[in-house]
Amino acid sequence: MERKHFLKAAAFVTLMPVLFLQACVEADKKDGKTEQKQTYSCPMHPQVVQDKPATCPICGMDLVLFDKNSKEASLTLGESQIALANITTMEVGMGSLSDFKHLNGRLAIDPEKTTVVSSRVAGRIEVLYVKETGVKVNRGQPLYQIYSEQLNALQQEYLLAVAQTKQFPDDARFRQIEAAARQKLVLYDQRDEQIAQLVRSGKVNPYMTYTATAGGVVSELQVTEGQYVAEGGVIMRLEAYDRLWVKADVYPAEASLVHVGQSVKVLVPGWETAAQPMTVQFIDPALQGGSQLMQLRGTVNNPDNRWQPGQQVNVLLPVKRKEELIQLPVDAVIRNGKGAHVWIETAKGKYEPRRVSTGIENFDAVEITDGVDEGDKVVITGAYLLYSEYMLKKGADPMVTMME
Template sequence: MERKNFIKTVIVAAVAPALLLAACKEAAQKKPAVVQQQTYTCPMHPQIIRNKPGTCPICGMDLVPFDKSNKTASLTLGESQIQLANITTMTVGSAALSDYKQLNGRLVTDPEQTAVISSRVPGRIETLFIKETGVKVNKGQPLYRIYSEQLASLQQEYLLAAAQVKHFPDDARFQQIEKAARQKLVLYDQSDRQISQLVQSGKTDPYVTYAATISGIVSELSVSEGQYVAEGSAIMRLEGYNQLWVEADVYPAEASAVAVGQSVKVVVSGWENDPQTMTVAFINPVLQSGSQLMQIRGTVPNPDNRWQPGLQANIFLPLKSSEDVLSLPVDAVIRDGKGAHVWIETARGKFEPRRVTTGMENFDKVAISSGLESGDKVVITGAYLLYSEFVLKKGADPLAGL
């Protein structure tokens, strides 16, 4: 009996491990496989995370899938992606940075480049060679032809005086009369060549043609053909645009920051990439009528007449400056409620976010107080696209782990 029980015990001990292993395999086969669940987030609000597709409860955008298990704080882009996103970088270094006050201004005609063409003699406008405004004329170009009986009388007077001198060359009195008669013709804008032709022909010519004294654009035409004009009457106005005035408005409280001889930056609307340097030449001590504004003025060159009077311009008045600071273009810094950050290129095509502290800022640059070192390669265009790409791929704010 005892022998039988012993044999049974040995058999159970031998079979039990095999039965246990079989049971474990069967349980493992029946256990369902764990399926990784897809998660979705909002491209604009990464704090919104859902387990199924839908729309963002904040902005209404469609949720996009992302891999929440990927925790690396960097992005790797290919060459085509970098070119498509227009991602460019610069190596930061220490330089001077100035803060500016922006003033509203405008371009106006420089009076020193303006001339009024007037009639030197009374008479009738026989011919107008320029009959409309906006026409460009060159110095020496004929402008109008006038008939003047008074000029004919002066020419006859000079012919008689010249004949007397010819017949009595030693008479000082006749020589003085001839000089006086010649001077009258000169005052009526008769050239030496015209006076010589008058003496050679011996005939008076009541018609005289007047030419432009400067080059410019006809901005005003005051007469018509056939019209009688008096001596000194305005015929037309010529304006030269090779140099223009820049007038800027400034409040009296800000006038202390401006001084005659100070250099300021001028940016004409439409030519933001071509700023000009202007020296303040005049500060009007009187407020403009009906306003509480003063006016400053200077001149800028106008090559090829590309700018016209009346264009708007921005004048940037330097207020303060700092030496040896790290600065970046304003668009390189991404700001949100959690702070500011930039993107650093650590290797070709590999970008990482870095939290920074900003300092003084002007219209195009911002100083970096901390977070960067000289020599860092920073993304200056396409930074926001990197920010969006990070949110789409990681489903989190780049500053979350910084």
């Protein structure tokens, strides 16, 4: 019995300090005196975590307090953080916005920029200076040399007329014959300097070199060296690509939205930020064969020949326009399954999310129907980085926080 009393006393003495310490901790908790351990992290490198203020060993930025228990719905960033995140804002104002319908289209050759090179005289092609398609040709560049008996006869006729005029300078009839013979040479594309050289030399030259009357790319070559061609026979075809047709498909139900003279925009894949203006010049009144589609057509400039015929494009057809509305760039609005929100700068370096409702939108801008007022400063670049920063610091989606 005495042994039992002894063991109880020993156990009580042993456990008393532990019970005393636990009671003190509980008392401190009740009094709110228990300090929570603070954690600091780098906004750009969240893997860097420390228990005291410092700088990031990777980028040198100041570490910020990482507190998921904070209920504050805003973020505060320093100047260096704002610069690194490329955060810019704009003051909201009223404006107008057009909604667009996307039409599938393609680029095509403009027939007005096509040049057919044909033989001015009948003869044999002696030399072809351009022997393959796809070669770029400049205006005035030699294309081919031809041997022509007909040209040889015309030159002899002109030399004879010149000799008669010199012998009888006062005879008007001989002067008329000389002028007529010269005009024949001009009609066969003989230049003034060539005719003058013919008179000086007094010798005929049946070989004639023809040059390009326009620049372009050789798209078709129909002769070879040594081949005989008739007068007017096609030598080659040149196409210039500095201006192209745009053909876009339109469903009959959409035909009422389109009219000749209407302004639209053309987007070429890879150059979405450089929309090209175009005016509708023609609307095909009949449906395309084998389809239920109509077709509209216009022309766009092709600077530096950067686009090729056959390339696919998108034509933006304006179908609705609103005046006096609040609009923001598309990248300023962050959307997810819980809704849409933007970031408002409430003070210098302080940003908070705000739930918004959207209306019509196009490729560049979106209408804000609720949530933003005129004069608010909205983040237009860097909004997604703010969203990520909020998730990092708060551990929650801003949309969830705003709904609480």
